[in-house]
Amino acid sequence: MVLISYFKSMNGKVTEIESCEPGCWIRCIAPTNDEINSLIAEFAIEPDFFRAAMDEEESSHIDIEDESTLLIVDIPVLDRPHEKITYSTTPLGIIITQSNVITVSTKESPILSEIADGAVKDIQTNLKTRFILNILLRVATRYLQYLRQIDKIFNQLEKKLRKSMKNNELIKLLDIEKSLVYFSSSLKANEITIEIRQAIDMSSIYLNILSGTMDAFSSIISNNLNIVMKVLASLTLLSSIPTVVSGIYGMNVDHLPVPFFWFPITLSIVCMVVAFIILKKKDML
Numbered sequence: 001m002v003l004i005s006y007f008k009s010m011n012g013k014v015t016e017i018e019s020c021e022p023g024c025w026i027r028c029i030a031p032t033n034d035e036i037n038s039l040i041a042e043f044a045i046e047p048d049f050f051r052a053a054m055d056e057e058e059s060s061h062i063d064i065e066d067e068s069t070l071l072i073v074d075i076p077v078l079d080r081p082h083e084k085i086t087y088s089t090t091p092l093g094i095i096i097t098q099s100n101v102i103t104v105s106t107k108e109s110p111i112l113s114e115i116a117d118g119a120v121k122d123i124q125t126n127l128k129t130r131f132i133l134n135i136l137l138r139v140a141t142r143y144l145q146y147l148r149q150i151d152k153i154f155n156q157l158e159k160k161l162r163k164s165m166k167n168n169e170l171i172k173l174l175d176i177e178k179s180l181v182y183f184s185s186s187l188k189a190n191e192i193t194i195e196i197r198q199a200i201d202m203s204s205i206y207l208n209i210l211s212g213t214m215d216a217f218s219s220i221i222s223n224n225l226n227i228v229m230k231v232l233a234s235l236t237l238l239s240s241i242p243t244v245v246s247g248i249y250g251m252n253v254d255h256l257p258v259p260f261f262w263f264p265i266t267l268s269i270v271c272m273v274v275a276f277i278i279l280k281k282k283d284m285l
Contacts, residue, residue: 003031004039005116009125013118022099023126027116030054030106043068043097053093053104060091069096071132075109075139076146087146092139094132101128103135111138238275242268 006017008024017024020042028035036050046065052058052072063070071094079086092112093104103112112135114120120138125131245268 004028004035007116007125009123012122014115014120014123014125015118016116020100024100025125025131026100026102027112028102028104029108031104039102043095043100043102045095045097045102046070049093049095050104053091053095054106056090056106058091058093067098070094071096073136073139075105075111076143077107077109078146087150092135094135096128096132101125101131111135111142114138238272241271241275245271 005027006020006024007014007027008017008021009015014025020026026039028039031039031050036047039045040047040050044066045068046063049063049065049068049070052063052070058072060073062072072091073094074089075092077088077090079088090105090107090109092109095102095104105112115123115135115138120134123131123134
């Protein structure tokens with residue numbers, strides 16, 4: 001993956017170019033120290049701008065130094081570690097110089113990739129203010145998109161949770177709650193920079209709904225012991241069947257039905273199979 005790339009609007013489409021030109025967009029993804037020093041020397045940028053943009057804990061803010069401006073916003077990120085979907089946020093640094101716009105991030109962002117690939121129309125890299133507003137619009141749109149996805153996942157998990165006695169769905173709800181906390185705090189920080197009231201309201205609403213749901217279903221955690229006891233009781237019931245049958249045929253009495261040695265064994269097995277099927281259908285095993 002190229003760490004620093006250059007893009008410029010040509011014929012109404014964003015196109016990658018080989019070197020820096022006035023009016024182009026410079027995209028930096030986890031640049032090295034040498035590359036950062038080169039950009040600092042070429043554009044006379046404050047070194048702290050890059051350090052802030054590369055800091056994962058940096059919050060949204062604006063800094064102005066001489067003829068350069070740093071704008072940091074938190075952007076949403078969708079991670080899939082081991083097919084487990086999680087949402088988080090990461091800072092995106094936007095440095096505005098006299099002739100160029102530089103974006104700095106620690107990882108590749110689909111928001112910027114869509115612009116770089118030409119998927120977003122009417123992008124003019126030479127119109128710096130308009131270009132930055134387009135990026136911020138894409139950020140706000142992506143927040144809303146991910147919030148709708150979270151709402152859909154939440155509704156699916158809630159339906160499963162009403163029917164399930166296990167904690168897998170509850171653990172997934174905890175992951176969603178963590179994602180909403182990330183989104184809520186990042187959106188509130190971004191509010192000082194861009195107007196994203198709709199996304200903030202949606203995040204707050206979903207977080208409140210999720211908190212209420214978590215409280216309503218928090219008792220499921222205590223069902224762990226009940227589930228274990230239920231399984232143990234079922235196993236005890238199954239193991240007691242051959243004991244009862246052998247106890248009956250072990251009594252010193254005459255005239256027991258079918259007094260053959262194989263009959264109690266067969267009867268025990270049949271009863272255990274029938275009991276196992278019934279318990280399985282009742283979700284007791």
